[in-house]
Amino acid sequence: MPTVSRTVATPWAMLALLAACADHGEGAAVAQSSNLGADLVRVPGDADVMAVNESGIARTVTPGGAIDTHGLFFRSMGANGRACVSCHVASQGWTVTPAGLRDRFERTDGLDPVFRPNDGSISPVADVSTVETRRSAYDLLLRKGLIRVGIGIPDGAEFELAAVDDPYGYASAGELSLFRRPLPAANLRFLSGVMWDGRETLAGMSIRQDLAHQANGATQGHAQKPDPIDDEQREEIVAFETGLFFAQAHDFSAGLLDREGARGGPVPLSTTPFYLGINDTLGADPTGKPFDPEAMTIFAAWAGLNGNRLDEARGAVARGEDLFNHKPIEIADVRGLNDALGAPVIHGTCTTCHNAP
Template sequence: MRGRTILGAAIALFAGAVAWGQGATPPDRWWNPDEGRTFPATLDYADATGTLRLLLDNGPMETKGHPFFTALGPNGRACVTCHQPADAMSLSAASVAAQWAKNGAKDPLFAAGDGSNCPSLPQEERASHSLLIDHGLIRIARPWPPKNVTPDFRLEVVRDPSTCNLDPKHGLASSQPHISVFRRPRPVANFKYIEAMGFAYDPKAGMPLPLDPETGKPVSGNLMADGRVPSLTAQMRDAAGTHLAFLKNMDAADIARVLDFERRLYVAQQTDRLGGALDGDGAKGGPRLLQVSAPGRLGSQGTPVWSEFEAWEKAAPAVKAGWTPEVRAFRASVARGARVFREKTFLISDTAGINSPIGFGNPVRNSCVFCHNMSYMGMDVAPGQVDLGTTNKPFADPLAHLPLFRVTCTGRPHPHYGRTILTHDPGYALTTGRCADVGRITLQTLRGLSGRAPYFSNGSAKDLRGVVDYYERRYNIGYTEQEKQDLVNLMRAL
């Protein structure tokens, strides 16, 4: 039933209109490697709630031979395979399901290395790719223990539906031990904000910022979910060797071309089917604002987070009278949602990266903008990782399809979970080897959400309401039903 539901959503998505350039015949939503399409300066795609827009500075750009769009390794993939323009430069579960229905296992997306639950499974069978097809999750294989690190915890497999952590060739007991976790692809756009330096140190750990070993310069730390690489250049090399199966490192010229493309690309929701243009009637939604604005400011010090929608709340009655009742109701809801996001406070407790190790207090009272604090983007200005509980028991939702591990601290107990932790993904701890980092994940941008469900690093929230409901359960916030809907409408407008 779950597979049929996602496939139905995928077919509906694919039936949506796409604006290509100046009214040319729309191509397939899916970008295959080596197609040689032209990437236009403005590119619109219909999604579940309206229209997503991509803007490319100094576009259009020819993609023939471009390393982001070209299969340079033996598995037939390119960067675009897992970072699709119609999915806000990420990868939605609906798009994955449609690709399986169209091509099955022969599609490069389902390459055995990380597009299946485990490379040892029969690759022609749908069940071998269920985590990707049904949940949009890519397999991430991390060496265990980490290189040049002595962990202060033991790691055991409690259960593993993927089979990979117990596999004699790919698992924890193999000759080259690895742990397999499953995560959503992160969006590849709006890097002016993602790379911005909001602090001169890591306030979540009270430590100096990490340095890029190639340049010696501090880096933002907001790239990878588990912080395993410090820079976009290192991220490209990591992806080339794992997800793309390149047989040699990308050369400097290819890296420069990919960096140029990624840093020129902006993505955000442009229109809503209920609220109309998101940059209309005084509001400043859409990617154009991202394109022209300066990043790296805390909303409390610069432009308040999501204040780009205040004009809808403050519009004169005569102006509002010209809106249809449907438009008026949606726009009022978005403006209220922005205020709830900024102003409704609640007690944040037992959250590593906030309540420990540096001590904001446990609990500490604040609102959503405590972490989602960057103007125009909603990501965290501060580098470093936070444990929201999405992967750790007892806070994580029931996720029977994911591996479950037991972490036993051999040094100090975890400050919030004690000596033993059950987790679906140790997160940042797979990089540092520190028990205190179990479950900590790098926060990401909130732009283009409607185009890239499901949400959270492990895809545990199938829709935007699921995101709100998780926070409500985790922190006992006390949202009213109206506030929940207002937050959903805000997020679909981003």
């Protein structure tokens, strides 16, 4: 079983940080009101459910209240030591960050399972024989958190490869080198497509089936398992992933984001209704409900707050939400929107495209 990186402070240090950063006794209510302390007691130290960022602290919640680190998500099933958790780390928002990867590199001399040449390096033939050659080979992973995806030009592509100028000396029409950061393995209940480019969104299959197919593809590709995982294993991984809800829980200026009637944070998110087509901009909501441009309302209760620093910060959040709902934007050349409505220019707002309430 691979080691789960510990890249944030201890739970009790985080509770102290919450208390120090909050105003008007807000921190004192953290463990009682949000059950943050209780959740952390139940979670093993290496599976911290909190992630510190420049704005505050984000949290993960699950239906069972704790992250089970004994499942397949945390277990190496391939040939190179990797597990799902190698690239989907709780304290890094269920993806990876350059800072977290650099920490792993320094602690292991670049031998942690995430550092494998099949897709972690600039090319699968890069020299990884020494610490310094590994530092060069994994440069894009260390600087930008990028994994290489090798894909050939598919049949029927609407483009052709005119020339190759690959500084890493590997890409060709048979295998293009495409670099992207792993997507978060959380909040998957709200997906309408799987993968950056939708290539795991398969015709005639549900999102859950797509995720099961993707889990096998990742295990065979990224972890280099020679044979497929079975249906039961796929379902276990998907069940774990779809039970993860991750969101900002605390802001260094506005405090806890589920106070004073607000519905921010991962706990409200975990109970948010969702179905494909909800509040559809084109009027295709399967329930027949018309599109409501005022889609974002989780901080509406903070509108007009003032009088102290905490309330002023919360009032600013509410004003930002109001701008998101109402600031006019001229939208042009968006395929699937302008062409679908037959309108060269649509007078919309942010919620014209970001419409799930």
